[in-house]
Amino acid sequence: MSENIPNKKKKPALTDRRKFILNMARGAGIAAMGGFIWSAFVDEVTASQLLLRPPGALKESDFLKTCIKCGLCVEACPYDTLVLAKPGDHKPLGTPYFTPREVPCYMCPDIPCVPVCPTGALDTSSVSTDGVLDINSADMGLAVVDEESCIAFWGIQCDACYRACPILGEAITIQYQKNERTGKHAFMKPIVHADACTGCGMCERACVTEKPAIHILPREVAQGKAGDYYIKGWDKEDEKRLVNAKEIKTVTEISKESAEDKLNGNLLEDLY
């Protein structure tokens, strides 16, 4: 093209060195672009917190890097409780989870889903007591009662969740309380005990309300944390937490103004 325009000087051809540098820059640039899109996508698809893992699962961040998504746990599950996340499930793709309202974990004593895991993403030792498999030590989630929609809290007699619980009388207990409204009946309120509950979801499955008033949440979502500031001083076990407590010094800057000047000054301005 440039030959046809006589006044325009012909650009010198690219040297090999420049070509090499440009090609490297192009490759690196495309890799960086692709890398950012890829990372953003992976970050999004692994962000879901509200899913329940099989028994013995490592903590979520470790689980995501360790699970190879082979589905051996799913095949081992005799109740079809476990499924692998499909595209469209909006869960970390290919990883196993369960939906208790559909099929809860029936807590098989031999825990067939855990020992088959080839990568240790489902950890046998975390569901064993003294080296023997013990499904009661599983920690899939925690049952949470919505007192607004639980009819037992209304005063209607229902103990479906209590009866369904495989650790009857430990994970869920019934608390009797006088019903002041009628004056002659009792509330029979289900109370979940976090230390015993495995998160199997049989209570959620059994719940009679239209949308379950008792449902399983992952422990990280369901539970709060008091932190090191608050220790039960009357509890020898809890006092042990002091060993790990870290001292945090907070410093509040003291005003150099005298109290009188401060009060006579523009307080509103200081506030906003």
Place this chain on the structure above:
Amino acid sequence: MKTLWNNYRYLFFRRFTQIGLLILYFGANAWGWKMLQGNLSSSLIMNTIPMSDPYAALQMLAAGAIMATNLLVGVAVATLFYFVIGGRAFCSWVCPINMVTDAANYLREVTGMNKVTGIKQPASRNIRYWVLALSLIISAIMGVTAFEFISPISMVHRGIVFGIGFGWAAVLIIFLFDLFVLKNGWCGHICPLGGFYSILGKFSLIRVKHLEENCTLCMKCKVVCPENHVLHMIGKESLPVLSGECTNCARCIEVCDDDALNFSIRSMAQNKKMGE
């Protein structure tokens, strides 16, 4: 010998293996068969021998996962297996995506799409190694197995065994990409798993070998080959195909009517003498 069977025998065996494996995996989940459990990421053969995807394990390592013994045994079994039968034999004999991209390639040929897009390929076949490196970097930074969360291969395979969801969209995307954008686009340019097995295949034992004396320069092999740069020696020298990018699909062997191509065991001495 020019018979239908001779011209398509390996293609038949490949489809037989690909579909057969899918059926075995499917049966394990659906009917509790014990022959081949799990999926391509990690399997259990006859309820005893583990076999795990070494590339997935590499990403786990990059992500900082603790490697279980069972997994390492599985990785060793798979690595040894593909070392013997040729790294990318996975691509042409096992991978379910191969059927999709082969279909796109076939349509390209019969519709004349290749003439529209031209022979010159606008993309480098080395992209796969860049994607491979990138997947390990992202795995290390994000602490998850980066490719395993986007891999259309495991998405489709898992989908067929465990329920596909929207996974069919991944198949369609790859099919359209290979048909309209880039010839052999996914398998021959982008797929980092293919890149990984290419590297493993550099050292593998079973190789295609060319006999120059028999060659009549019909170039049918170069037309059918999905990685035709590996056949650079056709009609020039009697050499084995040493590039790891050869998928051992054997299409070149079966289309050759002159017995100029065949499988052979790599001879290490020749390898050293001739180079690549």
